[in-house]
Amino acid sequence: MKRHLISEIVDCVGQQVELRGWVLRRRDHGKIIFCDLRDRSGVVQVVVVPDFSDAYESAQEVRSEYAVSIVGRVKARPGGASNEGLSTGSVEVEADSLRVLSRTAGDLPIDISKEDLDVQLPTLLDHRYLSLRHKKVNSIFAVYSELIASYADAMREAGFREIKTPKLLSNATEGGANFFKVKYFDRWAYLAQSPQFYKQAGVGAFERVFEIGPVFRAEPHFTSRHVNEYVSLDAEMGFIDSYEDLMDQLEDVLGFVVSRVSERCSGALLDHGSEISVPERFVRMKLTEALEILRKEFGKKLDDVDIDPEGERLICEYVKREYGSDFVFLTHYPAKIRPMYAMPSDDPQYTNSFDLLYRGVEIATGGQRIHEYAALVENIKRHGLNPEDYADYLEMFKYAMPPHGGWGMGSERVCQKFLGLASIKEAIMFPRDVKRLTP
Amino acid sequence: MKRHLISEIVDCVGQQVELRGWVLRRRDHGKIIFCDLRDRSGVVQVVVVPDFSDAYESAQEVRSEYAVSIVGRVKARPGGASNEGLSTGSVEVEADSLRVLSRTAGDLPIDISKEDLDVQLPTLLDHRYLSLRHKKVNSIFAVYSELIASYADAMREAGFREIKTPKLLSNATEGGANFFKVKYFDRWAYLAQSPQFYKQAGVGAFERVFEIGPVFRAEPHFTSRHVNEYVSLDAEMGFIDSYEDLMDQLEDVLGFVVSRVSERCSGALLDHGSEISVPERFVRMKLTEALEILRKEFGKKLDDVDIDPEGERLICEYVKREYGSDFVFLTHYPAKIRPMYAMPSDDPQYTNSFDLLYRGVEIATGGQRIHEYAALVENIKRHGLNPEDYADYLEMFKYAMPPHGGWGMGSERVCQKFLGLASIKEAIMFPRDVKRLTP
Known part of the structure; x- marks a missing residue:
């Protein structure tokens, strides 16, 4: 039978x-x-x-x-x-x-037959083998699975090739600090903070590439938005006309993802009392405009350079109220808070870059990259860095990289916000933070 | 325009x-x-x-x-x-x-306009940014992209949920040696050699799961079949009747993958003069039978325990000649060369396990796992290991794990063999080996 x-x-x-x-x-x-x-x-x-x-x-x-x-x-x-x-x-x-x-052995530490688990986050994670069986927890991972599948489908449909890039790097020079160090035979290696350099190399070869893979951040954060290992939804796109193309593409992708998750995970969304939708075009505003709104509308004092988590939450509130949208692009981040490969804007104090905010948090960050060898060398120096440290990376720009850019999007944050979860850790089967490496 | x-x-x-x-x-x-x-x-x-x-x-x-x-x-x-x-x-x-x-800067180190690149592997990899643009090299990654996409589609179609599991582990106790050590804040962590324990946890929650992700092996190999970081196509399946179910499922998956790659990458296969096909059912033979064939047919002296790379090549030759198939399952590996979680066969010297060989090399390894708490504790001891070191893992078996098993398959090896590439490193954009961590 x-x-x-x-x-x-x-x-x-x-x-x-x-x-x-x-x-x-x-x-x-x-x-x-x-x-x-x-x-x-x-x-x-x-x-x-x-x-x-x-x-x-x-x-x-x-x-x-x-x-x-x-x-x-x-x-x-x-x-x-x-x-x-x-x-x-x-x-x-x-x-x-x-x-x-x-058979089970001994008593069950939590009762997963109840409609709501009603336990604190550490308990939920300590008993992860069991809590994953609870209906509402299970729903999270049904949504997560559909999220990454629909992302891949959307990217392929748009002509992006899926690539896999190394997570072990020889240098910790990707443009950020906080790398994990790995003992690699008789020397040290570093865990990739993002596939940035390799996806750019992917553009040089295949024009359009995407990757779904883990990234590692040695940041000592203790928040509901951070973990030290997460799965990034990356993309990089060559032969663009302007960095607006990137935002257009990301809008299309998220439109597809939201409609697929709504359609195929309606029960899971219902379990969490959540509805998701996506406007055809997202609101786009300069970071400076956003800071101005925060001052005027919310009386928030800021240093005129960057937005903080509370500011992100308030801007999302404002955009929801004024435009009815859960999504907003903030654009033109100052050069000094973006990596050395970020393409300067017409006003070179700023960059052709963006963050995408959704329901109060940043879910994606992206922008156009410098594609000319000489300009990149100059910008590395302008950032107070040594071009010699970037010899491997610079090599690719000797072979005519086309105008290009891309984004990285935190898959678990998107899932968290789709379902209105209090912590990103609920959207990860076995999350890793400063204190937690188990189960 | x-x-x-x-x-x-x-x-x-x-x-x-x-x-x-x-x-x-x-x-x-x-x-x-x-x-x-x-x-x-x-x-x-x-x-x-x-x-x-x-x-x-x-x-x-x-x-x-x-x-x-x-x-x-x-x-x-x-x-x-x-x-x-x-x-x-x-x-x-x-x-x-x-x-x-x-524009390019300076002369190009290799001529990618020739029909054949005609360079040695180190040169091919040293100039990876450029060699990836060559038609035949590009073809490899068209096949690779389709391979992983079709694997995911086949798994989903069969009711498997896609999961992402942590690559940072607290212990190096997964059942093998050769872990990479990571400095994790004020302690040490280890890079996952496989998602084994976590995909089993996935079975406990979702019955059927699969994962496509990197695995890290600190093995000092210098062969055409090994790298230190690769992408594993994993699956784990609950409520099986016997471990034959696993082989049936893997056959179906590979049947789907081969037909999709044939259909969608016909040009790429042609570039490499390769054709791929898959029989409806693969030849299955006990490892002991294979060793007997090696002795009788090829005069090969073996220690009666395990097969070596030459043996794998010869068995594939034999199966191709006798049965016209590129695929062969070797089954019933001895318990002493399988991990402590491998389910013993009726004769407990052996296990309900298999390796899948394809065109001369092992591309997948799998089997049934012990699902009962007490039996697993016993087997850990029998392997001379300490159950206390496996407390986190053993925890899941307190909650009634169903009979289950699964496999891990090396994505790049499959791609290598699809296209008849001399080295696995040709099937990886930026391969990592003992000496190479760049570009």
Whole structure:
């Protein structure tokens, strides 16, 4: 007998089926035992009566979260007894046999059969093997999986080639500090903070590239927005006319992602009481305008250079109120707070760069890159850095790099904001922070 | 004017188009200058005549690999002048204007306009920014991109959820040696050798999971089959009946991958003179049978425990000759050469495990895992290891793990073998080995 998924059996009334999964809860009514069985497709009520003595005996031994195989007949539940809260609520399975595949050892530290887990973040993560089984937690990773798949599909559709670039680097010179050091045979290597240099090399070869891969940041942050290892959704695009092309492309990609996640994960979004939508074009404003709004509208004093997390939250609030949009591009970041490869604007104090804010936080950062060898050497010096330290990187610019740019987007932050999660760590199966390297 | 891709213009005879790309070669015939222009979609001949004086002037300055934008009219080439070797060979573009977007600096170290690059591997990799532009090298990464995309599509189609697991681990206890050590704030962490433990956790939560991600091996190998960082195609599958289910599933996945790569990368395969196909079912033989064949058919003396690289090559030769298949599963590896989590066979000297060989090398390794807590503790001890070192891992087995197993497959090895490349390093954009951490 072929195993059926629970989601398939509403169409199998009268048939004998085999189901496999975990016992979500078990209620012993003496003459009759009810088990709610959960598999990857859903939950269904299983009824065990003493007439089927083997099944009944096994069912008495069963506890929450045991893994079992059940053979039984699918029955329609009488109108009054049907469960509206369950997609399989119109049927139940009367077990002929129940086989325990695997047992739990000891008591369960958290009760995952409740509608809300209702535990603090450290508990949620300490008992990750179990908390991942909870319906709402599971939903997060259904959304996450669809998010990265739809990102890849959107990029391919737009002619971007998927690449994989090395995470082990010889130098910690990518344009930031806070690298993790790795003992690499008889020397030191560094973990990539981003695929920046390699995706630019990808442009030189293939014009348009994207990568989905881990990045590592040795930043001692303790916030709800930061982790030390995350998965970045990167892209880099050659032969652009201006850096506006990059924002246009990112809008298209997010439009596709949002519509796919809405369509394929409607249940998961519902679990979290979340709705997502995307305007055709996102609001774009200069960083200086945003700072002006913060001063005028919110009386916020800023140093005129950069925006802070509270400022990002307030600007999103403002844009939502004024334009009805969850998304806003802030553009023209000052050269002194952007890396040495950022393309200067017409006013060279600024750069052709942007951050994309969504529901109060920055989810992507990007911009045009300098593509001419001599200009890049100059800009490296202007940043007080030594071009010799960038010899490997500079090499690619000897072979006519086209005008180009791209972005990096934090996949887990997007997922967090799609679902309104309090912490980014809820959107990562096994998050890594300064204190946490386990499980 | 919207940019056209070169592949689109055969249908644009008589139209004015803008093309962007790199000059593959330039031939100056005095009265007329020919440029072969390359973009991500193909190559086309551009003709520049003195009538269009601006274009003609720019074309005189142009050198190989300059990035340019060309506006011109698409013309049909007269029958005799058409180039059969080029998919755009029936047309050419007469340039009205030619704009240099970016220049090369100095001489090019390798000539990428030749049909064969004809350089040694170190040269190929030292000049990676340039060698990636060569048609045959580019083809490798077209295949690679399709390989990982089709793997993901096949897994999703079979109900596997895509997950991303941490690459930073607190312990080096995954069941192998040769971990890279990372300075992690005030302590040490280790780079993941495989997502093994975490994908098993994924089974506990989601039943079926897959991951495409980097793995790191601190092995001091110097072979054509090894690198120290590669991208593993992992999968793990719960509620299996037996470990044969895993091989069935892997066959289906590879069947899908091979057909998609054949279909969508036919040109790239042709560039490498390669054809790929897949039998419906792969030959499966016990490792002991394989060792027996090696003795009988090839007079090879072996220690009766494991097969070596030469043995793998010879067995593939034998299976190709006897069964016409490029694929063969070797099964039932001895417990002493498999990790502590490998499920013992009926004869507990052996395990329910397999390696998949393809065209002479192992491309995947997998098997069933022990899913019961007590049995796993016992097996850890039997391997001379301390269960306390595996406390985090063992935790998941307290919550009823279902019977399960999975595989890890080396993406670059598959790509290498699809195309018949001499070294795996040719199938990696920026490979990492004991000596090489650059570019």
